[in-house]
Structures are given as structure tokens and as C-alpha cells.
Amino acid sequence: MIHTFDCLGHSFLLDVESGSVFIVDSLTKALVENLNSPVDYSRGEFSRYTTEEIEEAKSELDELIKEGVLDSAEPEHKKAEYNGVIKAMCLNISHMCNLRCEYCFADGGSYSGKMMNMSYEVAKKAIDFLIEKSGHRRNLEVDFFGGEPLLNLDVVKQTVAYARSIEKEKNKNFRFTITTNAVLLDDETIDFFNEEMYNVVLSIDGRKEVHNCVRKTATGEGSYDLAMQNALKFKQKRVGQYYIRGTYTALNKDFSKDVLYLNDCGFDQISIEPVVLPDTHRLALKKSDIPELIAEYETLVKEYFERRKTDKWFNFFHFMIDVYHGPCETKRLVGCGAGNEYVAVAPNGDIFPCHQFDGDGNYKLGNVLEGTFDTTLPEHFAKNNLLCKEDCRKCWAKYYCSGGCAANAIHYCGDINKPYKMTCELMRKRIECAIAVNSLENLK
Amino acid sequence: MKHIKVVAKSTICRDKHTGCGECQSSCQSACKTSCTVGNQSCEQQKINRNEKVDER
Numbered sequence: 066m067i068h069t070f071d072c073l074g075h076s077f078l079l080d081v082e083s084g085s086v087f088i089v090d091s092l093t094k095a096l097v098e099n100l101n102s103p104v105d106y107s108r109g110e111f112s113r114y115t116t117e118e119i120e121e122a123k124s125e126l127d128e129l130i131k132e133g134v135l136d137s138a139e140p141e142h143k144k145a146e147y148n149g150v151i152k153a154m155c156l157n158i159s160h161m162c163n164l165r166c167e168y169c170f171a172d173g174g175s176y177s178g179k180m181m182n183m184s185y186e187v188a189k190k191a192i193d194f195l196i197e198k199s200g201h202r203r204n205l206e207v208d209f210f211g212g213e214p215l216l217n218l219d220v221v222k223q224t225v226a227y228a229r230s231i232e233k234e235k236n237k238n239f240r241f242t243i244t245t246n247a248v249l250l251d252d253e254t255i256d257f258f259n260e261e262m263y264n265v266v267l268s269i270d271g272r273k274e275v276h277n278c279v280r281k282t283a284t285g286e287g288s289y290d291l292a293m294q295n296a297l298k299f300k301q302k303r304v305g306q307y308y309i310r311g312t313y314t315a316l317n318k319d320f321s322k323d324v325l326y327l328n329d330c331g332f333d334q335i336s337i338e339p340v341v342l343p344d345t346h347r348l349a350l351k352k353s354d355i356p357e358l359i360a361e362y363e364t365l366v367k368e369y370f371e372r373r374k375t376d377k378w379f380n381f382f383h384f385m386i387d388v389y390h391g392p393c394e395t396k397r398l399v400g401c402g403a404g405n406e407y408v409a410v411a412p413n414g415d416i417f418p419c420h421q422f423d424g425d426g427n428y429k430l431g432n433v434l435e436g437t438f439d440t441t442l443p444e445h446f447a448k449n450n451l452l453c454k455e456d457c458r459k460c461w462a463k464y465y466c467s468g469g470c471a472a473n474a475i476h477y478c479g480d481i482n483k484p485y486k487m488t489c490e491l492m493r494k495r496i497e498c499a500i501a502v503n504s505l506e507n508l509k
Numbered sequence: 510m511k512h513i514k515v516v517a518k519s520t521i522c523r524d525k526h527t528g529c530g531e532c533q534s535s536c537q538s539a540c541k542t543s544c545t546v547g548n549q550s551c552e553q554q555k556i557n558r559n560e561k562v563d564e565r
Contacts, residue, residue: 078513084520093512122512134518143528153534204531204552240533385548388517392549395528397521400535400546407534419536464521465547467535496547504516 067136068461069094072363072501073370078135079500081461085134086388086504093122100126100136142398147405147447149440151198152205155409155420156191158183158221159212164246164288167279168314168340168348174212176411176424182217183412188224190433191410196235198438208242210409210420215249225261244268244310246280248288250295252302259304267296270311271323271337278316279348293330300332307334308382314340314348318357321365328372328379336382339491341473352487359494366498370505386465386499389507397451400467404430404446418446421472446471446481454482460489465496522551529553 066081076094078087089097095110096119104111106119129135159182162174174180192207199205207228209221221243228239240263247267258265269292270276277287296309309332313320320337327335339358342349350358369381391397401407404418411423414434422428431438451457451468468474469492473485531552535545 082521083518085518086516086520088514088516090512125510125513128510129513132518140523150530152530153536155536202530204533206534208536382548383545386545387548387550388520390550390554391520392532392546392551393522393527395530396532396546396549396551402534403536406530407536465545467546492545496545499548508514508516 066139066461067097067100069097070497070501072497073366073505075501075505077497077501077504079461080135080137081464082137082139083134084388084391084464085129085137086500087129087135088504088508090122092118093126096122096126142452143395145398145448145450145452147440147444148200149198149443150200150202151195151406151408152202153208153402153407154191154195154206155208155210155407156183156188156224157211157409157411157420157423158188158209158214158224159217160412161216162211162213162246163216163248163282164213165281165283165285167281168312168342168346170341170421171212171423178411178424179413181412183220183410185220185223187410187412187414187434188220189227190414192224192228192231194410194416194433194438196231196237199237203236204238204240206240206242208244210244213246213249214243215245215254218249218254222257229261240264242266246288247292247295247299248282250299252298255299255302258299259302262305264306264308265299265303266308266310266336267292267299268311269293269296269309269327270313271317271320272326275317275323276311279312279314297331308336309334310382311335311337312340313337314342315350315354316348318350318354319361321361321368324365324381325368325372328377333379334382335379338383339488341470341477341485341488343477350487355487355490358491362491362494362498366502369498370502373502373506383495384499384502386496386503388500388503394464397464397467399447399450400469401471403471404428405443418442419472421470421476449481454484457484460493462489462493462496466492526553 068079070077076089078089092114160175161180165173232239241261242264243262244266273289276289280288282288309327324335324337339350409417409420409423414432416430417423417428454468457463457468469484471481474481477485
């Protein structure tokens with residue numbers, strides 16, 4: 066399968082199975098698009114070219130096809146097997162939140178359950194559980210999530226200290242990450258993050274009016290001023306990875322302005338993602354919005370590409386595909402690993418396939434306090450990888466998105482093997498932009 | 510080649526040493542709703558793509 070597309074004034078070929086990428090002229094692109102159909106070269110778009118030019122371009126394509134880097138066949142894949150290894154954990158350290166964001170999938174942090182913080186006892190057991198299940202994997206990831214993790218900062222610190230105290234003895238390397246709304250972020254916490262957090266994600270949606278419209282405090286006030294003030298202080302002191310991570314909704318379909326605004330504020334690591342909500346929600350993005358959203362990504366990628374040549378260089382999370390050093394095929398087939406190598410733990414110790422299943426009794430896998438863990442669902446999640454998703458197997462973007470989010474598939478399509486199509490087209494557009502930027506920057 | 514510029518060839522690694530699983534889980538990176546694995550990096554060929562590199 067070959068995917069052709071135009072971006073940033075160039076035409077690209079992506080050989081799906083090999084991952085090869087080429088920049089081509091319009092003649093070559095047209096030849097590829099007609100590769101398996103009879104063509105009268107004296108008519109239509111081909112009539113602009115001489116026979117010599119056409120033969121030359123065909124010969125170049127043939128060379129690549131012979132080499133196996135174009136129009137390559139789907140290889141035999143390794144069989145998906147469940148090995149029981151868990152390497153990443155989302156610790157929902159608090160089911161409480163100081164904000165009431167209108168699009169929150171966690172229902173104000175409580176995940177439709179009791180508002181509570183995780184105790185140190187539960188967190189410690191969760192770390193022990195992760196180590197026990199991690200097999201020979203050395204790198205273990207723990208993401209402090211919520212709710213708002215800073216509402217339970219003492220337990221975050223105790224948990225990190227505990228994991229650090231045993232990681233050498235257990236031959237593990239913990240990578241901690243944290244996602245916070247930044248409202249409670251102070252100097253001492255920033256210093257702690259710099260010492261211990263491999264990555265820090267700060268939730269800010271962009272322009273003040275956009276942010277304040279949906280990210281409000283419990284008393285209904287916009288949270289922008291505090292969040293932004295603290296985020297700027299954080300950025301100045303940050304040592305290590307971070308992201309300013311926002312969500313765009315039906316209210317800001319011109320989200321490229323938010324991305325660029327955040328860059329103008331001084332941030333250089335930015336992620337703004339589409340909201341995922343039922344169609345009936347006032348903030349939901351609808352199928353009819355897709356053309357507008359795709360046009361917005363086109364606007365963004367042009368400005369992004371230009372800014373990266375200047376002192377306003379920045380990194381947009383969804384445009385950062387590296388065509389040279391991407392993940393191996395195994396990773397591309399498995400995807401996020403939810404329910405299999407990645408789990409979430411709720412404040413009461415319940416284990417779920419990922420943070421988006423927290424509180425859903427149908428998806429409870431066990432409990433770290435009780436020492437229970439049923440592998441029936443993890444086996445199901447492990448076996449249902451990209452190769453089981455019929456629609457995805459035919460899609461050119463399959464090795465980049467891996468079949469999409471398992472939780473979205475289950476929650477919005479009722480089947481882990483049915484991709485949530487609302488996000489597919491946006492995903493494909495982002496991947497095209499990412500490949501184009503990376504290709505052009507590397508060819509310079 | 511006159512009509513084609515090669516950007517990258519055969520980038521999806523399938524050799525027997527792959528699948529070590531030491532790389533980051535995509536949901537742990539920045540997103541929690543719309544992950545892609547394509548923008549992750551292989552732990553064995555780790556480079557920091559979050560930083561500007563002038564001398565490409």
C-alpha cells in the first residue's frame with residue numbers, strides 16, 4: 066500500500082509496510098496514484114509530460130519497487146501473545162480536583178465515585194504490584210494523575226521516595242511523570258518536579274477566554290490567571306521534559322491560534338488535542354466539523370514549519386513523528402498497551418485497564434490492597450491488537466496510530482476492535498503534517 | 510534520481526531484537542485521550558526529539 070499526499074507545497078509518498086518516505090514531483094505522484102490501473106499517457110494530467118519524462122519517472126519508481134521499499138507487501142507479523150508483564154502505571158493519586166472542567170472525562174476528578182485521595186499504603190502497594198508484574202523490564206513508568214495530583218502531594222512525594230529506595234535493589238529504573246492543572250504549583254513543587262519528574266504535563270487550553278470558558282474552579286471562576294502565572298514560572302525553572310497540554314472543543318475550532326498563543330507566551334513544548342465527548346455535549350466535535358478542523362491543522366503546520374526556523378522554534382506533540390527513529394513493529398502493533406502492559410490504579414486500590422476505565426466495575430482487574438489480579442481482560446486486551454482491527458488493517462496510517470485508543474473504541478463504538486472514526490481523519494491529517502515537517506527538515 | 514528524493518527507507522524495524530518493551534507507553538507521554546505511537550522513539554535508538562537540533 067502506498068499513500069500519497071500533499072503538504073507544505075510538496076508531494077509525498079509513504080510506503081506503508083516498509084515505512085519508507087519519498088518526496089516526489091507531481092508526475093511521479095500521479096504515476097503512483099495510477100500504479101495498478103491502465104493509463105493513457107496522452108490524456109489528462111499526463112499529457113503535460115513528454116514520453117521521456119514519463120519513462121524516466123516510471124523507471125525511478127521501478128527501481129524502488131525492486132528494492133522492496135515501495136509498494137512492499139505486508140509481511141508476516143509476530144503473533145500477539147499475552148506475557149503478563151506490566152511496565153507502566155497511571156496512579157490516580159487523587160479523585161479530587163480543584164477545577165470543574167466542563168469536558169472532564171473523570172467527572173470532576175471523582176470518576177463518578179467517591180471524592181478521595183489515595184493513601185500512601187495503597188500507593189506503596191501499587192509500586193510493589195508494578196515491580197512484581199514487570200518481569201525483566203527495567204524501565205518502569207508511573208504517571209501521577211487524577212483528579213488533581215497536587216491535592217495529594219505528600220503521598221506523591223512519599224511514593225517517589227519509596228520507589229527510589231528500592232529501585233536499585235530490584236534492578237528497575239522508575240520514570241515518574243505528573244499531570245497537573247498548575248493552579249497549586251509553587252516553587253518548592255517545581256524544585257521537586259525538577260528532581261524527580263521525567264516529564265511534567267501542565268493543562269492549559271490556550272487563550273485566556275478559551276481556557277476560562279471551560280476550565281473553571283469549583284466556584285465557577287476561570288482558572289487561567291493562576292495556571293498561566295505558575296506555568297510561566299515553571300517553564301523558567303524547568304530542567305527536563307514538559308508539555309503544555311490543552312484540549313480543543315467545539316468552542317475553539319480555530320485551535321491553531323491557541324497553539325501559537327502558547328508559543329507566543331514562551332512555551333516550546335505544546336500539545337493541544339481534540340476533545341472526546343458524546344455528540345450531545347455542547348463542547349463535542351462533530352463529523353461535520355472535520356473539514357474545518359483539517360483546514361486548521363493545515364494552517365497550523367504552515368506556521369509551525371516557519372516558526373521552527375526562528376527563535377520561536379517549538380515542538381507540537383502531534384507533529385513530532387520521526388521517520389528515522391520511530392518505534393519497532395511490535396510497538397506499532399500493540400499501541401498504548403492499555404489493559405495489558407499499562408494499567409491504572411484508583412485511590413481505593415482498584416486496578417483498571419487504563420485511566421479512562423477507572424470506576425467502571427465491568428473493567429475492574431483486581432485490587433492492589435487485596436492482592437488480586439484477574440488476567441482474563443488483560444489477555445483480551447493483549448490479543449486485540451492492530452491486526453484484529455479490520456478497518457485499521459486497510460488504513461495507511463495504521464503503523465502510526467496503532468488502531469487508536471482502546472477506551473474510545475469501547476466507550477463510543479462498543480467494541481475494542483472498532484476504531485472511533487471521529488478521531489481517525491484528524492489523526493491521519495496530523496500524521497501527514499508530521500511526516501512532511503520531519504522530511505523537509507531532514508532534507509535541508 | 511531526478512523525480513524522487515529519498516527521505517527514509519524501510520524505517521519500520523522488524524528484526525529479531527525488537528519488541529524489548531523498554532520504550533515509553535504512549536499514554537504516559539503527554540496525552541491521555543488521543544495517543545499515537547508513531548511519535549514515540551525506540552529506547553534502543555534514543556534521541557531527545559523534544560529539543561531543537563541546529564546541526565542536522
